[in-house]
Amino acid sequence: MATIRIVNPATGQPEGEVPNQSVAQCLEAAARAAEAFATWRKTLPRQRAEILRRAFEIMIAEQEQLATLIVRENGKVLSDARAEVAYAAEFFRWFSEEAVRIDGDLRQAPNGTNWLAVTREPVGVALCITPWNFPAAMATRKIGPALAAGCTVLLKAAHETPLTAYAIADILQRAGVPDGVVQVITPDPPGEAVQALLSSGLVRKLSFTGSTRVGSLLIAQAAEKIVNCSMELGGNAPFIVCDDADIDAAVDGAMIAKMRNGGAACTAANRFYVQSSVLDEFTSKFTTRMAALVLGNGLDATTTLGPLVSAAQQARVAQLVERAVADGATVLCGGTSTAAPMHGYAATVLTGVKHEHFIVQQEVFGPVAPIIEVSDIEEAIPQYNDVDHGLVSYIYTRNHGRGMRLANALETGMVGLNRGLVSDPAAPFGGVKQSGLGREGGHDGLLAFLETKYVSTEW
Numbered sequence: 001m002a003t004i005r006i007v008n009p010a011t012g013q014p015e016g017e018v019p020n021q022s023v024a025q026c027l028e029a030a031a032r033a034a035e036a037f038a039t040w041r042k043t044l045p046r047q048r049a050e051i052l053r054r055a056f057e058i059m060i061a062e063q064e065q066l067a068t069l070i071v072r073e074n075g076k077v078l079s080d081a082r083a084e085v086a087y088a089a090e091f092f093r094w095f096s097e098e099a100v101r102i103d104g105d106l107r108q109a110p111n112g113t114n115w116l117a118v119t120r121e122p123v124g125v126a127l128c129i130t131p132w133n134f135p136a137a138m139a140t141r142k143i144g145p146a147l148a149a150g151c152t153v154l155l156k157a158a159h160e161t162p163l164t165a166y167a168i169a170d171i172l173q174r175a176g177v178p179d180g181v182v183q184v185i186t187p188d189p190p191g192e193a194v195q196a197l198l199s200s201g202l203v204r205k206l207s208f209t210g211s212t213r214v215g216s217l218l219i220a221q222a223a224e225k226i227v228n229c230s231m232e233l234g235g236n237a238p239f240i241v242c243d244d245a246d247i248d249a250a251v252d253g254a255m256i257a258k259m260r261n262g263g264a265a266c267t268a269a270n271r272f273y274v275q276s277s278v279l280d281e282f283t284s285k286f287t288t289r290m291a292a293l294v295l296g297n298g299l300d301a302t303t304t305l306g307p308l309v310s311a312a313q314q315a316r317v318a319q320l321v322e323r324a325v326a327d328g329a330t331v332l333c334g335g336t337s338t339a340a341p342m343h344g345y346a347a348t349v350l351t352g353v354k355h356e357h358f359i360v361q362q363e364v365f366g367p368v369a370p371i372i373e374v375s376d377i378e379e380a381i382p383q384y385n386d387v388d389h390g391l392v393s394y395i396y397t398r399n400h401g402r403g404m405r406l407a408n409a410l411e412t413g414m415v416g417l418n419r420g421l422v423s424d425p426a427a428p429f430g431g432v433k434q435s436g437l438g439r440e441g442g443h444d445g446l447l448a449f450l451e452t453k454y455v456s457t458e459w
Helices: 023-040 043-062 063-074 078-101 137-150 162-175 191-199 210-225 247-263 274-293 311-326 382-384 400-409 442-447
Strands: 003-007 014-019 105-108 117-120 125-129 153-155 182-185 203-209 228-232 237-243 269-275 330-333 348-351 368-373 392-398 415-419 450-458
Touching: 003 162, 003 191, 014 063, 014 162, 014 415, 023 125, 023 153, 023 182, 023 210, 043 063, 043 078, 043 162, 043 311, 063 078, 063 137, 078 137, 078 247, 078 442, 078 450, 105 125, 105 442, 125 191, 137 162, 137 330, 137 442, 153 162, 153 191, 162 182, 203 210, 210 228, 237 247, 247 269, 247 274, 247 368, 269 274, 274 330, 274 348, 274 368, 311 330, 311 348, 311 368, 382 400, 392 400, 400 415
Parallel strands: 125 153, 125 203, 153 182, 203 228, 237 269, 237 392, 269 368, 348 368, 392 415
Antiparallel strands: 003 014, 105 117, 117 450, 330 348
């Protein structure tokens, strides 16, 4: 069988190989998942819950091994990888609790002639496609609710980081998931196989996390068979610093919102709007913190910023900075790439950036922070909303009423108010506009893998 070679982005050294499945092999996996669904959907909710709970416990017990694996194939620093494993495991715990809370409804029709009984059933075989930036968390955020609902799963892992996906599948098997219920597929390139799966009639659910461009293509392909879709797509988050903000707290929040996972997150703060009266203080303190980050191998104790996942990602980030400078931006720190084999890019702060600049309209997905001066926070609301995406926004202000008014005006699915982190397994994660369809996490994440059935009856 053909294989995919996994390379450490910090060292250029091989870390392992995984199968490169053909279209036919992927369709065979879908057929096994469909066969397994007939049995898995009938398992008791408590049984599914206890399997997920065991998977949570195994992940926590093996946190260090999983974190090290993530660093080796993804490049992020070990502290970020440990946090990701804890976050990823929490989806198994949360949805183990949700599995026994699949709700229904019974009511009398308004005219009194019959009863309306509403139940929920699993959608079917779910094709879950995950990106490279959070190889554990993006997998468990989909697998957890799918299994809790009674669906079977085909996990199409990113070709850059498939080792973590196979490790999670192994954990689930050890936790008691039957054969065929969760299968990892790694076709590369994936396009033909994914299209064949969506056209096969075997897949009834598509859950995708990735770029808006690819998500749009998949929605079009899913339309042929009217496959149920959940899409968690790109982001372009504004980070808004008001003149009454606690600047030290705002800088702390900016470091989390921007530099979590080295900036390679859809929730990453992508453009910083800072009110004129606090611009110098915020910029100075933020630049000091960014410049202090140590770029290197994520397994080294002194490293606080890991490399990007590939040479292509490194080149893309460098080109965005080069164009910003050509547009008139000034580099206050960073702005440099490491030499091969490491795919690193230094933490970078840009000033003199305008809202209309190219870098502001793109999802950077790297350790680059463009700062835009605004004279009036409220008058600049149209700028915050003037992008195609609407995943998350961040606001820093001491006036909670002002913060809530801004939150209500922002066209995003999530808002961090005086917080640089919004992700939580118990919360509905997702965006508006071109940032996606549906929500993951919380009770909404379970409903995404369920269909509603209504029975009209009388007695």
